[in-house]
Amino acid sequence: MENRETYGQVVSLPPRSADVATAQPLVQGPCALTDVHPLGLADPAGMGFVLAQLPQDAGPVLWVQDHASRRENGRPYMPGMRGFGLRVPVLQVRVSHPRDVLWAMEEGAGCGGLSAIVGEVHGAPQVLDFTATKRLALRGEKSGVPIYLIRSGDGGVLSAARERWRVSSLPSDAHPHDPRAPGALRWQAELFRARNRAPGRWQASYDADRPSAADRLHLVSEADVGALDAGHPRSAELARG
Amino acid sequence: MRATREVRSLPAADVPVVLTRQGPHGPVVCACNDAATARGVRAGDRVVDAQAINPDLHVEPADLEADARLVERLVHWARRWCPWSVQDGRDGLILDMTGSTHLFGGERAVLRDMCQRFALQGLSVQVAMAPTRGAAQALARYGNARMICGPDDVGDCLASLPVQALRIGGTPLSVLTRLGLKTIGLLAGVPRAALMRRFATLPQDQNPLVLLDRALGRSPDPLNGPADPVHFMARTRLGEPVIDPYPHLQGLVNGLCDALGEAEQGARQVVLTIYRIDSECRHVPLTMARPTRDPVHLRRLFEGKLDSIDPGFGFDLLTLSATRVEPVSRIQDRLDGKRDTQADVAGLVDRLSARLGRDKVTWSTWVQSHSPERVEGRVPALAGAPVPPEAEVEVDRPLRLLDPAEEVQVLYAVPEGPPQQFRWRRVVYRAVRHAGPERIAPEWWRDRPGTRLRDYYKVEVQGGRRFWLYREGVVHDGRGGTPRWFVHGMFA
Numbered sequence: 001m002e003n004r005e006t007y008g009q010v011v012s013l014p015p016r017s018a019d020v021a022t023a024q025p026l027v028q029g030p031c032a033l034t035d036v037h038p039l040g041l042a043d044p045a046g047m048g049f050v051l052a053q054l055p056q057d058a059g060p061v062l063w064v065q066d067h068a069s070r071r072e073n074g075r076p077y078m079p080g081m082r083g084f085g086l087r088v089p090v091l092q093v094r095v096s097h098p099r100d101v102l103w104a105m106e107e108g109a110g111c112g113g114l115s116a117i118v119g120e121v122h123g124a125p126q127v128l129d130f131t132a133t134k135r136l137a138l139r140g141e142k143s144g145v146p147i148y149l150i151r152s153g154d155g156g157v158l159s160a161a162r163e164r165w166r167v168s169s170l171p172s173d174a175h176p177h178d179p180r181a182p183g184a185l186r187w188q189a190e191l192f193r194a195r196n197r198a199p200g201r202w203q204a205s206y207d208a209d210r211p212s213a214a215d216r217l218h219l220v221s222e223a224d225v226g227a228l229d230a231g232h233p234r235s236a237e238l239a240r241g
Numbered sequence: 242m243r244a245t246r247e248v249r250s251l252p253a254a255d256v257p258v259v260l261t262r263q264g265p266h267g268p269v270v271c272a273c274n275d276a277a278t279a280r281g282v283r284a285g286d287r288v289v290d291a292q293a294i295n296p297d298l299h300v301e302p303a304d305l306e307a308d309a310r311l312v313e314r315l316v317h318w319a320r321r322w323c324p325w326s327v328q329d330g331r332d333g334l335i336l337d338m339t340g341s342t343h344l345f346g347g348e349r350a351v352l353r354d355m356c357q358r359f360a361l362q363g364l365s366v367q368v369a370m371a372p373t374r375g376a377a378q379a380l381a382r383y384g385n386a387r388m389i390c391g392p393d394d395v396g397d398c399l400a401s402l403p404v405q406a407l408r409i410g411g412t413p414l415s416v417l418t419r420l421g422l423k424t425i426g427l428l429a430g431v432p433r434a435a436l437m438r439r440f441a442t443l444p445q446d447q448n449p450l451v452l453l454d455r456a457l458g459r460s461p462d463p464l465n466g467p468a469d470p471v472h473f474m475a476r477t478r479l480g481e482p483v484i485d486p487y488p489h490l491q492g493l494v495n496g497l498c499d500a501l502g503e504a505e506q507g508a509r510q511v512v513l514t515i516y517r518i519d520s521e522c523r524h525v526p527l528t529m530a531r532p533t534r535d536p537v538h539l540r541r542l543f544e545g546k547l548d549s550i551d552p553g554f555g556f557d558l559l560t561l562s563a564t565r566v567e568p569v570s571r572i573q574d575r576l577d578g579k580r581d582t583q584a585d586v587a588g589l590v591d592r593l594s595a596r597l598g599r600d601k602v603t604w605s606t607w608v609q610s611h612s613p614e615r616v617e618g619r620v621p622a623l624a625g626a627p628v629p630p631e632a633e634v635e636v637d638r639p640l641r642l643l644d645p646a647e648e649v650q651v652l653y654a655v656p657e658g659p660p661q662q663f664r665w666r667r668v669v670y671r672a673v674r675h676a677g678p679e680r681i682a683p684e685w686w687r688d689r690p691g692t693r694l695r696d697y698y699k700v701e702v703q704g705g706r707r708f709w710l711y712r713e714g715v716v717h718d719g720r721g722g723t724p725r726w727f728v729h730g731m732f733a
Contacts, residue, residue, distance in 0.1 A: 041666060043706060044641045048733025051640070059582055060627065062589070074641035077730060078605045078617045079634040084733065089627035091586075092619070093593055094601050104593055111589040113582030169705035169733075171673070181676035182701035185733055206733075 032140035035161035039168035058115035069122035085208035109139035134160035260303035375456030379406035400426030474562035482555025507532025507569035531587035639730030646727035707732035
């Protein structure tokens with residue numbers, strides 16, 4: 001009977017707490033063009049981060065690599081990638097110039113049979129400018145094929161990518177059986193520029209044995225959430241908590 | 242007709258040469274030249290026996306599949322003399338020359354022409370002409386050289402030949418030999434009823450009476466030759482020589498695709514040929530991952546491929562021919578109206594390969610090997626669809642592999658132990674944790690002798706990077722000095 005006064009009225013619920021919002025953010029499905037900058041020399045953490053987001057049950061992946069990137073970072077090694085959980089075939093394209101990488105990726109972006117496109121370019125070449133990335137992003141949006149660009153040796157020049165990540169390796173977890181051996185891998189993933197969401201920094205772990213692809217990449221927000229500056233309404237709340 | 246392919250510059254004619262194939266108890270002779278035949282070597286002999294008798298015997302392995310392909314092609318090539326031809330046995334051709342000998346100046350001239358043209362190709366032949374198929378092959382294999390047998394003297398010509406000439410073998414042959422019926426003439430003299438009674442249970446192609454009737458023309462034995470392969474080609478003849486081929490390409494592509502569409506075929510390989518007015522020609526080949534007859538796709542593949550052609554003073558003839566075709570039906574394969582995604586990927590492979598090169602666009606192929614760099618090979622994507630590996634690699638493998646492995650300077654506590662610190666690309670890394678070693682021995686059946694084993698370690702350094710290092714060899718293994726260390730890959 002107490003409810004009679006509020007019966008039939010619109011009641012506004014309290015907003016979700018800041019903890020829920022920042023602890024469970026990440027990968028919201030693929031976006032048109034994602035830049036991944038590996039920190040450190042020849043660090044495959046960026047490649048692993050991309051692999052963790054690739055679909056597992058669709059068409060082949062187009063993997064384009066230029067000569068400089070191949071020399072500096074090594075070649076993608078399929079036995080390792082299959083062990084990492086990748087089950088789709090990979091169409092590898094090896095070119096000598098970054099210009100051809102962009103051309104091959106644009107060709108691939110028009111092809112609906114691919115599940116994803118991964119390009120690797122080393123050392124911020126001239127051709128990989130804002131215009132080129134914008135073309136890629138528009139093509140990717142049109143066809144719906146997610147495009148990932150791994151840019152090693154690149155300080156973060158201008159790009160039209162919808163999301164830009166910096167990924168680096170972190171010391172791994174303890175091995176369950178051998179204290180001297182490295183255990184499950186961990187990365188630090190920093191989203192430093194994004195179009196439709198707040199930037200942030202996370203600790204990522206990956207478990208290839210999970211049955212569902214969505215569960216494999218696990219992200220935990222770091223304590224110092226760099227994304228929430230002092231002006232953000234939830235920053236004070238987070239600092240208290 | 243018997244074809245023996247002379248593949249390359251073989252020894253002189255007086256050197257005995259045999260071709261061998263694998264028998265159940267080692268190699269056996271499969272074919273031999275005249276010099277070897279004169280020495281008594283026969284097909285079916287064991288090679289070791291023949292070599293023991295003739296130490297100077299030249300032995301080569303036979304390529305039976307290539308021989309079969311050659312005979313298949315010769316069947317069609319032989320239609321220069323007549324409209325119907327068919328393969329006969331493993332090494333013979335039967336040509337139905339009815340009504341076409343006069344075009345070459347008579348029967349004797351045709352046989353001479355055949356011998357000459359086969360000799361020009363490096364093939365030795367035995368030819369004969371007879372009214373029936375069975376008689377012709379018997380005379381060619383067992384009769385005199387270039388024998389011509391008229392319709393009335395078939396029985397006389399065959400009479401002196403052994404019964405094997407009729408392709409009688411196995412049990413009926415031994416029965417006939419036991420009865421003393423060694424020649425066809427003797428066989429033909431036996432009353433039909435007696436032969437019929439004795440061999441009634443045998444199938445048609447083994448029954449001596451049926452074979453004899455066919456050879457003598459008493460029962461029909463028609464020729465069923467394979468159809469001629471259709472050659473798909475479109476051509477454009479120009480009144481005046483021109484320099485730029487691009488404006489004429491669309492018409493050519495449309496013409497070819499229309500022809501392919503009518504025959505429900507798709508092209509896997511096309512060649513554009515440009516005939517210059519100085520009687521030179523230039524070829525531009527293209528290969529597709531899937532048979533196609535889409536004019537837009539074909540036209541796109543030629544983008545940029547013709548820029549490097551030197552047109553000289555111009556050209557006046559362009560042809561576009563499909564050199565490899567495969568059937569593609571016109572039946573709709575989807576009901577939901579969506580695009581065929583596999584065709585999309587095949588089209589992408591075509592475009593990438595046409596522009597970047599066939600070897601640059603690859604799928605992974607899987608090799609059974611212990612060596613980490615050999616496990617994965619590359620196969621051109623144009624060659625076909627990707628195949629998944631037969632078995633997954635269960636052990637931990639890095640995401641990246643350095644090719645070749647890069648040498649590092651290492652500090653270690655014990656020579657057989659893991660590294661404590663290493664220096665790679667002028668940066669010092671201090672190892673914190675390690676897993677291993679995983680010992681991978683060299684493959685003695687593949688590697689050079691003296692190749693050292695490898696001990697692989699997964700090493701995590703300060704800061705979190707994970708490397709895949711190996712030590713090549715162990716101390717005092719007698720295969721070189723102090724073992725060297727290499728970085729071979731990086732884990733995520």
